[in-house]
Amino acid sequence: MKVIxxxxxxxxVRSMATYVExxxxxxxxxxxxxxxxxxxxxxxxxxxxxxxxxxxxxxxAYAARASMIFVSHYHDDHFRSDPATYLGRTVxxxxxxxxxxxxxxxxxxxxxxxxxxxxxxxxxxxxxxREHALELRASxxxxxxxxxxTLGYVVALLVADHAERERFVFASDVQGPLSGVxxxxxxxxxxxxxxxxxxxSYIEGQLGTPLIExxxxxxxxxxxxxxxxxxxxxxxxxxxxxxxxxxxLWSTKRVVTAAEFLGVxxxxxxxxxxxxxxxxxxxxxxxxxxxxxAAGGADAPxxxxxxxxxxxxxxxxxxxx
Ligand SMILES: [Zn+2]
Numbered sequence: 001m002k003v004i005x006x007x008x009x010x011x012x013v014r015s016m017a018t019y020v021e022x023x024x025x026x027x028x029x030x031x032x033x034x035x036x037x038x039x040x041x042x043x044x045x046x047x048x049x050x051x052x053x054x055x056x057x058x059x060x061a062y063a064a065r066a067s068m069i070f071v072s073h074y075h076d077d078h079f080r081s082d083p084a085t086y087l088g089r090t091v092x093x094x095x096x097x098x099x100x101x102x103x104x105x106x107x108x109x110x111x112x113x114x115x116x117x118x119x120x121x122x123x124x125x126x127x128x129x130r131e132h133a134l135e136l137r138a139s140x141x142x143x144x145x146x147x148x149x150t151l152g153y154v155v156a157l158l159v160a161d162h163a164e165r166e167r168f169v170f171a172s173d174v175q176g177p178l179s180g181v182x183x184x185x186x187x188x189x190x191x192x193x194x195x196x197x198x199x200x201s202y203i204e205g206q207l208g209t210p211l212i213e214x215x216x217x218x219x220x221x222x223x224x225x226x227x228x229x230x231x232x233x234x235x236x237x238x239x240x241x242x243x244x245x246x247x248x249l250w251s252t253k254r255v256v257t258a259a260e261f262l263g264v265x266x267x268x269x270x271x272x273x274x275x276x277x278x279x280x281x282x283x284x285x286x287x288x289x290x291x292x293x294a295a296g297g298a299d300a301p302x303x304x305x306x307x308x309x310x311x312x313x314x315x316x317x318x319x320x321x
Pocket of ligand 1: 075077
């Protein structure tokens with residue numbers, strides 16, 4: 001089984017898009033990517049827009065290889081609306097009518113209207129299928145973080161390869177998991193590799209330290225019970241201090257970010273947004289060099305000199321999406 005994170009917060013964008021290949025079946029999971037429209041009261045920096053472009057290109061390339069698409073929930077960083085991604089494919093997607101609310105219900109319904117015309121959509125919640133060595137099992141709706149919030153529910157997915165005895169579980173925005181119910185489901189699946197969003201310590205001031213600690217404790221419990229390796233990313237790396245904050249997890253040597261899993265440099269750009277903009281402001285703007293840059297010269301700046309980039313529709317991630 002191949003597991004390839006395609007885009008992630010540790011790679012510069014809000015996303016958990018992942019490609020899984022087992023025998024001749026390619027599964028694209030959560031094919032969305034966004035940027036936080038405001039962090040530290042700043043819009044995305046140029047580096048983040050570049051990362052978003054790369055992320056979307058990569059997701060599109062793997063969409064072409066996939067025969068199945070899975071959508072865990074309807075936050076913008078987890079799905080796309082364009083028909084091309086889903087055209088003619090089997091789509092497993094969260095029930096847009098049950099255990100879903102607010103904006104997610106509207107977006108889900110809109111997506112399903114398109115899917116009914118262009119693809120073969122199936123409700124993911126509780127889905128099970130086994131064919132030869134491949135087993136797919138989706139969870140019932142699990143809380144997006146703690147139970148009963150406006151953030152709603154996500155569906156997690158087990159992809160098991162019985163020939164290779166590998167069990168990959170993608171658990172989307174369970175945020176730790178913060179919920180004991182989610183932790184229980186994860187343990188039951190006996191994952192060998194688990195990918196989830198970690199506790200959202202970047203809003204620890206709002207949520208309180210005991211909740212973040214609960215998320216860490218729950219993940220340690222999953223690791224102890226199953227011995228799985230873990231890719232922890234997304235909410236967990238939006239805090240610039242995530243290295244120290246989650247030392248209890250990293251020190252197990254079982255937990256890595258998506259960037260580390262891929263063996264590429266860490267680029268948790270959203271957490272560094274202030275520094276990215278500060279380095280722009282510090283750039284000198286002398287006449288000769290500015291003229292050269294305006295002409296697109298070799299040393300044309302990689303970053304813009306002022307914060308003037310309009311916020312486009314792709315920068316729409318909410319505080320905890
Ligand atoms: Zn998310």
